[in-house]
Amino acid sequence: MKYIYLCKHIRRSLCYYTTNVMDDNEALYTIIHARDILYTISKGEQNGAYREIIRLIDAYIDMNCIHDYIEDMIDVDIERSQLIRYCKHCSHTA
Numbered sequence: 168m169k170y171i172y173l174c175k176h177i178r179r180s181l182c183y184y185t186t187n188v189m190d191d192n193e194a195l196y197t198i199i200h201a202r203d204i205l206y207t208i209s210k211g212e213q214n215g216a217y218r219e220i221i222r223l224i225d226a227y228i229d230m231n232c233i234h235d236y237i238e239d240m241i242d243v244d245i246e247r248s249q250l251i252r253y254c255k256h257c258s259h260t261a
């Protein structure tokens with residue numbers, strides 16, 4: 168009986184944890200997607216309010232993303248490559 172109670176408790180806790188983590192991640196990924204869409208407009212076409220929205224979104228992402236950096240080589244030109252390090256979730260470079 169105790170074992171069953173413990174299982175239910177753990178299962179409920181895991182469900183609660185998973186749901187909340189997924190909700191946080193879902194919100195973060197939606198914000199990242201919104202930022203990426205906002206960046207499709209060239210800076211010359213962005214007004215002050217537009218830039219402020221991007222600044223707030225960048226701040227939100229920086230505060231909420233648990234950065235997980237990976238390294239990759241990018242082509243600088245035909246003959247040269249450069250190592251870059253960026254977050255695999257939000258593309259923040261380090």
Ligand SMILES: [Zn+2]
Pocket residue numbers: 232233234235254255256257258259
């Ligand atoms: Zn990140």
